[in-house]
Amino acid sequence: AQSVTQPDIHITVSEGASLELRCNYSYGATPYLFWYVQSPGQGLQLLLKYFSGDTLVQGIKGFEAEFKRSQSSFNLRKPSVHWSDAAEYFCAVGASYNTDKLIFGTGTRLQVFP
Amino acid sequence: DTEVTQTPKHLVMGMTNKKSLKCEQHMGHRAMYWYKQKAKKPPELMFVYSYEKLSINESVPSRFSPECPNSSLLNLHLHALQPEDSALYLCASSQLAGELFFGEGSRLTVL
Numbered sequence: 001a002q003s004v005t006q007p008d009i010h011i012t013v014s015e016g017a018s019l020e021l022r023c024n025y026s027y028g029a030t031p032y033l034f035w036y037v038q039s040p041g042q043g044l045q046l047l048l049k050y051f052s053g054d055t056l057v058q059g060i061k062g063f064e065a066e067f068k069r070s071q072s073s074f075n076l077r078k079p080s081v082h083w084s085d086a087a088e089y090f091c092a093v094g095a096s097y098n099t100d101k102l103i104f105g106t107g108t109r110l111q112v113f114p
Numbered sequence: 115d116t117e118v119t120q121t122p123k124h125l126v127m128g129m130t131n132k133k134s135l136k137c138e139q140h141m142g143h144r145a146m147y148w149y150k151q152k153a154k155k156p157p158e159l160m161f162v163y164s165y166e167k168l169s170i171n172e173s174v175p176s177r178f179s180p181e182c183p184n185s186s187l188l189n190l191h192l193h194a195l196q197p198e199d200s201a202l203y204l205c206a207s208s209q210l211a212g213e214l215f216f217g218e219g220s221r222l223t224v225l
Contacts, residue, residue: 100211
């Protein structure tokens with residue numbers, strides 16, 4: 001069965017510092033992988049996705065993620081965090097045969113200090 | 115128009131009430147979704163409509179009844195809810211695999 005693990009419940013960084021949010025997945029075949037962000041009181045917004053091809057994918061708001069099959073990971077990175085990046089970040093995995101059913105990780109709450 | 119609009123934003127209802135949540139998208143997306151999100155938890159999939167047909171029902175209790183009147187509208191009818199059903203209900207739509215566009219949600223409180 002598919003599953004997603006986000007090991008970090010809460011991360012705090014200073015504005016301007018680099019960021020890496022971890023995501024590990026479990027899936028037998030090549031998964032479809034996604035990162036979503038949710039600001040307080042809002043719905044979720046898609047940051048980026050990986051289906052196949054280049055393992056380093058670029059997304060919106062300056063985020064990127066790298067798919068590492070050997071480590072079953074899809075970590076999200078940003079070189080310089082802005083205060084507006086404070087939010088909840090969810091990694092998600094979808095089966096290649098039915099991505100209408102995404103499995104979300106438990107989320108990582110990012111706090112940014114000035 | 116890249117928005118998914120949900121109404122109402124807030125709803126308070128008693129356990130004997132009947133109410134509905136509404137969702138609308140004008141992006142021509144083929145699929146629409148209902149998710150339930152409790153505080154500090156990830157969204158949980160409830161229902162998926164694909165081309166106006168119910169394609170996924172995640173064993174949701176019958177007190178929640180989805181309806182897709184047309185390709186732009188999605189309703190969630192609520193009846194005889196329990197206090198534990200209080201949550202943020204998120205609607206989403208998509209055309210491409212996994213690329214969901216979410217509304218801001220309807221925050222439901224059941225007294």
